[in-house]
Amino acid sequence: MAILIDRNTRVMTQGMTGKTGQFHTQQCLQYANGRDCFVAGVNPKKAGEKFEGIPVFATVQEARQTTGATVSVIYVPAPFAASAIDEAVEAELDLVICITEGIPVRDMLRTRARMLGRKTLLVGPNCPGIITPDELKIGIMPGAIHRKGRIGVVSRSGTLTYEAVAQLSELGLGQSTCVGIGGDAINGLKHLDVMQLFNEDDATEGVLMVGEIGGSDEEECARWVKQHMRKPVVGFIAGVTAPPGKRMGHAGAIIAGGKGTAQEKITVMEECGIRITRNPAEMGKLMKSVL
Structure with missing residues (x-):
């Protein structure tokens, strides 16, 4: 699966x-x-x-x-x-x-x-693609870091996807499917859409969710997770130190009108039962701790 x-x-x-x-x-x-x-x-x-x-x-x-x-x-x-x-x-x-x-x-x-x-x-657009390890990769991610397993990964950031996957693999946690949804303001599938698919996938036991500043997609996903998710979810939000009004890397990564801050996203996600790390080097360890 x-x-x-x-x-x-x-x-x-x-x-x-x-x-x-x-x-x-x-x-x-x-x-x-x-x-x-x-x-x-x-x-x-x-x-x-x-x-x-x-x-x-x-x-x-x-x-x-x-x-x-x-x-x-x-x-x-x-x-x-x-x-x-x-x-x-x-x-x-x-x-x-x-x-x-x-x-x-x-x-x-x-x-x-x-x-x-x-x-x-x-x-996407502006995404690394999708990979189901040991089966098929469609996109630009480095295949060698992936291992077959039972952790789903969904991320707005390409490089943080690779970092999360490398940490999981090093800890012996393979991945079911990894989806890079892209960092543009106008894109296709959101965190919520992918989370719903992972929730219904028998091969996925837990989900690592990587977000970033800008928009409200992570908050909407978190509220759904609180009500419906049957599997543990851990998260990381990039951009804690980003100044308001300055776009950070991705077209959608901008704090505008006081909305979309990293702290706002972290607060909502934690209130909804998602375990959050503020250190990107700890994503894999946090995932392992909740299984």
Whole structure:
């Protein structure tokens, strides 16, 4: 069991023939069942070609119909990435993982509006992707640090995802699935959406949740956890020392109107029964202590 992706997932890469798409597709092919799972690329200018033996199609729809792929990963440059998401949604894929950073907010507002009522789930943009260890990785995370196990990880920060995973693995705590939801202000799945999936996943025994300043997603997730979560949750919030009004790294990591501070998030999460560490070096140890 896992959430969102496993060894039976069939994946297409939008932007596979670009420098970034080529590099990370190769890395994914070399991890676990990647050779079986990645079945198509999409680039209208390179249709009919192959990359690493994988056929390139002109459209997402054609790639889906020909190969049966139901998941897409996007490495398309920022000015065109929202349109790539739109195309995947129109083709009714199950899941789209958008790695691209720097997509204009206006573009994502339009794309989110177009997604209303559609079946496609979106992870990202500006995210590291998803990995189910020893089965499949879709994205840019280093596969070697992951171990198969029963801890779910959901994070807004890519590098803190890797740090959390490395700590868990070092302590002998493998992961069921790790989901990097991305740090943009307008994105797809939130902490709450992923937490609900972990709650229903028989292979997940506990969840490590990494958040950061900006917005109210962590607080909304925490309130749901208090009412519904059947498994232990631990957390870390980045940005305790961030000054109000200054964006910290991610497009969504900004304290505005007095809302979205790290302390506010920590307070709500602790009130809702989530164990919090203020030291990022202690995330794994805290997770182990609650199991």
